[in-house]
Amino acid sequence: MANPICTPKSHHRTLFFHPLSPSSPSPRRHFCPSLSLLPRNPPPLSNPLLNSNPFVPFLHPPPSSRAPMAAAAAASSSPPRVRSSLIEPDGGELVDLVVPAAERAARRAEAAALPRVPAGAVDVEWAHVLAEGWASPLRGFMREREYLESLHFNSMRLPHGPRVNMSLPIVLAIADDVKLSIGDSPHVALQGPSGNIFAILRSIEIYKHNKEERIARTWGTTAPGLPYVEEFIIPAGDWLIGGDLEVLEPIKYNDGLDHYRLSPKELRTEFDRRKADAVFAFQLRNPVHNGHALLMNDTRRRLLEMGYKNPILLLHPLGGFTKADDVPLPVRMEQHSKVLEDGVLDPETTIVAIFPSPMHYAGPTEVQWHAKARINAGANFYIVGRDPAGMSHPTEKRDLYDPDHGKKVLSMAPGLEKLNILPFRVAAYDLMAKKMAFFDPSRSQDFLFISGTKMRTYARNGESPPDGFMCPGGWKVLVDYYNSLQGEESGKQSAVTAA
Amino acid sequence: MANPICTPKSHHRTLFFHPLSPSSPSPRRHFCPSLSLLPRNPPPLSNPLLNSNPFVPFLHPPPSSRAPMAAAAAASSSPPRVRSSLIEPDGGELVDLVVPAAERAARRAEAAALPRVPAGAVDVEWAHVLAEGWASPLRGFMREREYLESLHFNSMRLPHGPRVNMSLPIVLAIADDVKLSIGDSPHVALQGPSGNIFAILRSIEIYKHNKEERIARTWGTTAPGLPYVEEFIIPAGDWLIGGDLEVLEPIKYNDGLDHYRLSPKELRTEFDRRKADAVFAFQLRNPVHNGHALLMNDTRRRLLEMGYKNPILLLHPLGGFTKADDVPLPVRMEQHSKVLEDGVLDPETTIVAIFPSPMHYAGPTEVQWHAKARINAGANFYIVGRDPAGMSHPTEKRDLYDPDHGKKVLSMAPGLEKLNILPFRVAAYDLMAKKMAFFDPSRSQDFLFISGTKMRTYARNGESPPDGFMCPGGWKVLVDYYNSLQGEESGKQSAVTAA
Numbered sequence A, B: 001m002a003n004p005i006c007t008p009k010s011h012h013r014t015l016f017f018h019p020l021s022p023s024s025p026s027p028r029r030h031f032c033p034s035l036s037l038l039p040r041n042p043p044p045l046s047n048p049l050l051n052s053n054p055f056v057p058f059l060h061p062p063p064s065s066r067a068p069m070a071a072a073a074a075a076s077s078s079p080p081r082v083r084s085s086l087i088e089p090d091g092g093e094l095v096d097l098v099v100p101a102a103e104r105a106a107r108r109a110e111a112a113a114l115p116r117v118p119a120g121a122v123d124v125e126w127a128h129v130l131a132e133g134w135a136s137p138l139r140g141f142m143r144e145r146e147y148l149e150s151l152h153f154n155s156m157r158l159p160h161g162p163r164v165n166m167s168l169p170i171v172l173a174i175a176d177d178v179k180l181s182i183g184d185s186p187h188v189a190l191q192g193p194s195g196n197i198f199a200i201l202r203s204i205e206i207y208k209h210n211k212e213e214r215i216a217r218t219w220g221t222t223a224p225g226l227p228y229v230e231e232f233i234i235p236a237g238d239w240l241i242g243g244d245l246e247v248l249e250p251i252k253y254n255d256g257l258d259h260y261r262l263s264p265k266e267l268r269t270e271f272d273r274r275k276a277d278a279v280f281a282f283q284l285r286n287p288v289h290n291g292h293a294l295l296m297n298d299t300r301r302r303l304l305e306m307g308y309k310n311p312i313l314l315l316h317p318l319g320g321f322t323k324a325d326d327v328p329l330p331v332r333m334e335q336h337s338k339v340l341e342d343g344v345l346d347p348e349t350t351i352v353a354i355f356p357s358p359m360h361y362a363g364p365t366e367v368q369w370h371a372k373a374r375i376n377a378g379a380n381f382y383i384v385g386r387d388p389a390g391m392s393h394p395t396e397k398r399d400l401y402d403p404d405h406g407k408k409v410l411s412m413a414p415g416l417e418k419l420n421i422l423p424f425r426v427a428a429y430d431l432m433a434k435k436m437a438f439f440d441p442s443r444s445q446d447f448l449f450i451s452g453t454k455m456r457t458y459a460r461n462g463e464s465p466p467d468g469f470m471c472p473g474g475w476k477v478l479v480d481y482y483n484s485l486q487g488e489e490s491g492k493q494s495a496v497t498a499a
Helices: A013-017 A068-075 A101-112 A121-131 A144-153 A176-182 A211-219 A227-233 A264-273 A290-305 A329-341 A363-376 A405-412 A441-446 A452-460 A472-498 B013-017 B068-075 B101-112 B121-131 B144-153 B176-182 B211-219 B227-233 B264-273 B290-305 B329-341 B363-376 B405-412 B441-446 B452-460 B472-498
Strands: A116-118 A155-157 A163-165 A188-191 A197-208 A239-247 A278-284 A311-317 A350-352 A381-384 A420-423 A427-430 A435-438 B116-118 B155-157 B163-165 B188-191 B197-208 B239-247 B278-284 B311-317 B350-352 B381-384 B420-423 B427-430 B435-438
Touching: A101 A197, A116 A176, A121 A197, A121 A239, A144 A155, A144 A197, A144 A211, A144 A239, A144 B363, A144 B405, A163 A363, A176 A197, A176 A239, A211 A227, A211 A363, A211 B211, A264 A350, A278 A290, A278 A363, A290 A311, A290 A381, A290 A427, A290 A435, A311 A329, A329 A350, A329 A472, A363 A381, A363 A405, A363 B144, A381 A405, A405 A420, A405 B144, A452 A472, B101 B197, B116 B176, B121 B197, B121 B239, B144 B155, B144 B197, B144 B211, B144 B239, B163 B363, B176 B197, B176 B239, B211 B227, B211 B363, B264 B350, B278 B290, B278 B363, B290 B311, B290 B381, B290 B427, B290 B435, B311 B329, B329 B350, B329 B472, B363 B381, B363 B405, B381 B405, B405 B420, B452 B472
Parallel strands: A116 A188, A278 A311, A278 A381, A311 A350, A381 A420, B116 B188, B278 B311, B278 B381, B311 B350, B381 B420
Antiparallel strands: A155 A163, A188 A197, A197 A239, A427 A435, B155 B163, B188 B197, B197 B239, B427 B435
C-alpha cells in the first residue's frame, strides 16, 4: 500500500503512526515495542533555544546535553528508558475532566436533577478543550477571578507556583432567564445543542458579561465584523457562569474525524512511544503548501543539526470554529493526508492530529493560547509565523494586527518561558527555481507571494498555481472542494431562478 | 501659629514636615536630627497584610516582628538606625534621569544640534514622571518591546529579575513629518510647548502607533469621549518614539505648587527622617471629605493595632492632566491644606505631596499604575477604593468599569505582590449620627451617599452639604472656586450678549 496516511474516511488511528512511507528517504528505525514508561518527571530545559530572543535565527548548535534522553539511551546497553514528557504541563499535571466510566451512571442521574444551562456548539468545543486539559491547570469555565486575570494579564497566578499563560477568556455566557432559573443551586447541568446533557458545572459563580470590555481587551478593537464576536459574543447572554467542569463522557463529533482528535495525554504517550527527544508543533487552519512543508522540514533539519536525534513534527490543524471563508476542516484534513501521501512530509516523523479549539482570530492574544495549549500537549518547540491568528481589519483596509506582533508577544508572554519559540522564515514561490523557497531579499523580484486569499482564488477559479506551489494531490482536494461549492451555489441559483 | 500646614501660596517645603499641630491628640515625639541613613537594604515583608486576599478585612494583628525597625530601635540604647526604605523600588533601584548639574551645559549644547521632537504639556508631565523614577525601572518613553509588554501583560519582564508592573503605556507620539525630519539620527531633542529644549531621547526606536489597539487594550472600550483619548491620542501622530531619556534639568511648573512635588527619592528620605515603619498611600483627584478622613484615620488606627509604631500617611493627590469637570489642582491643594489646618488629619503623621502623573481614567488598568508608582515612592500599603480611576461610560448610562474590578485586579496584578493592598471601606453620611461613618448595611436607610458629582452640585449651587460632611474651611475653598467659575461664565455670557 502506497498510502500510509489515514485519510479522513479511514478510522484506523494506528495508520497515523505507521512507520516510514516507502517514498521517504530517511532510514527506517526499529523501536522496542515493550518500552516501559517512567513516571513523568521531565528535566528542566537547560538551554532553551531562542527563548530570550526569538528573532535570532538558529546560530548556536546546542551541546549534546540538549538531548539527554537519546544520549542516555545510546550510552546504556540496558533497554532505553523513555521519559513520559519533554515539557511539563502548566500547573505540573494534565487536567482530565472526563468522569470515569464507572461513575457515569450516577453523575448522569445527578445531572438530570440539576438546573439546565444551554450550551451552543462552540461551548461544547470549549468544554472539549477544557476536559482534555489543553487549558491546564484551568478546571472549568472561568470564574471571575480567572476571567480578569486572563483579560488583564493574559496569564494566571497559581496558588503555589509560577504564572501560567492564559490569554483567551474561556467563558460560558447565559441569559437573564437562565440565571433566574438557576436560583441558588450550587451546580448546574450543561445541555448541548441537541438537547443532551453532557456535563456538570460545580460550585458555580455568576458574574457580569461586559461584552464591550471583553471584546476590546481580547481583540484590541471593537469594530463590527469580527467572526467569533458576531457569531458567539454579540448574541450571547449578559452573564458569565464559571465553575468546575465534569464532562459525562469523552466528547465526540461523529464526523469521521474523531480519530484525529488526540488528547494531550494521547499525544504525550505517542511522543514517548516514538522516543521523541524534541516535538515541534505547527498550528494551522489553512491547507499545507510546499512553503509550509519547506519550513517544517527545514526545522527538523536544524533540530538534527543541533544534536536532537529524533525530532517529531506535530502537524496540528485547528478543528473548532473557523470563519466562513476558511477551508472547512474535513477538506483540510483530506488535503493534509495527501501532503503526507505525496511524500512532502515524512510520516514517520510527523503526527497529524486535530487541535479541538475554536478560532478567535485575535492575533497576538490568541497565538499565546495556541502555544500554551501545545505545551500541555507535550510540544517543547513552537513554530510561529507572520501574523499568527490574524485577519484583515473588519472595517479598514489593513491587517488587523501588526504582522510581527504575534511572534514578539509570544517571546514576552508570561508562562511561555519554558517553550522554545521558532520564528517562521518567510517562504515564497521562487520564479527562478520554480519551487517554494525561503525568501531572499537580495533578489526580491524573483519571488511571488501567494497569500491564502490568492490560493483560494486560484482554486475557486480552477486556475493552477505555479508548479511546485503545492503537491498535486493536495491541490486537487482544494479544486474539488471549490468546484463542489460552485455546484452548490449554481444549484441554489437555479432554484432561485426556478422559484 | 495655628496653621502648621503649607498653603499653596507658601513655598516653604519644610512646613510640610512641621511636627504636630496643637490640635492633634497624639504625643509629640523628638527624633535625633543627626540620624545616619543605612545603605538601602529593605528586609522582605515577612507577613504581607491582605496580600493574597485583599477582600478579607483586617483580622489578624501581625506579630511584633512586623515592625522590626521600631522594635530594634526600642531594644537598643544606641542611636536608632533608620532603614532608607520600607519597600524596594521596582527593579531594585530608583531611576533618576535628570542630568547632573555639572554636565548640563555640555548636554544642552549637544541637544541643540539634534533633530527636534515636539512634546506637548502632557508629554512633559510624563517626562517628569519618568525622570524622577516613578516608573522605575523604565528609563524613558517606551520602545516597542516595553509597549507591547505593557499593553498585553500590564507588566514587564526584567532581564534578571521578577516581573514588574507597568499597566499604562508611557509613550511619545510623533507625526510623519517629524519622523522624516529625524532621518537616521540615533538621538533626538525634546522640545516643550514653549519652545524650550528640555530633554534628550537616546538610541531611539520608532514604531507604529496603532491608536485603536492602544485605546481598546488600555481602556477596554473605543467609545468616543474618553478624556485622555480625545485630548492626547486622537490628535497625536501615527508613530511612537521610544528611547533612553535624559532630562536637562528638574522639571518645574512654576505654578506655586512645585514645593508639593516631592520626588520618590525625596519622599523616601522623608519617610526615613520620620522613622516611618509603615507608609500608607492614598491616591486622590478629588477634594477630601470627612469620609476619606475617617478612612485614613481608621487605617492608621488599625496599623497601630497591628503593631506598627509609626505609620505615616502619604496623602497623594494626582497633579497631572485631569478632565475638565474635575476640581483643578490648585483648588484641591488649598482644600487639602484646610483639611489639615482644621485638624481633620494629623500633620505629624501625614505627608501631602503631588503625584505628577496625568490621569487616564482607565479604571482597573490605571489603578495598577497608581499603586506601582507609590511602591517606587516608598509606600508599602496602598488604599484602594470603589471604582478607582473610573468614570461614567462616555456614551452609555452606566459606570465604564465594574466598581469592584479595580481592587480585584490590584490583588492579582503581576509585580504588585510586594505591596499590601488595603481595600477601602465604604463611608457615607450617617443621618442619625450626623457625620460621615462607615456604611452599615443593616440600617442602610440611615445613610446618604454623596458622590463627587453631588458634592460639586452642592458647591456649584451654593447649597451646604449636611453638617459634618467636610470641614468648613475645606468646603469654603470649593464654594469659592465654583463661585469664581460662575463669575467667569456670567462674565463670558455678558461679553457674548454685548457682542
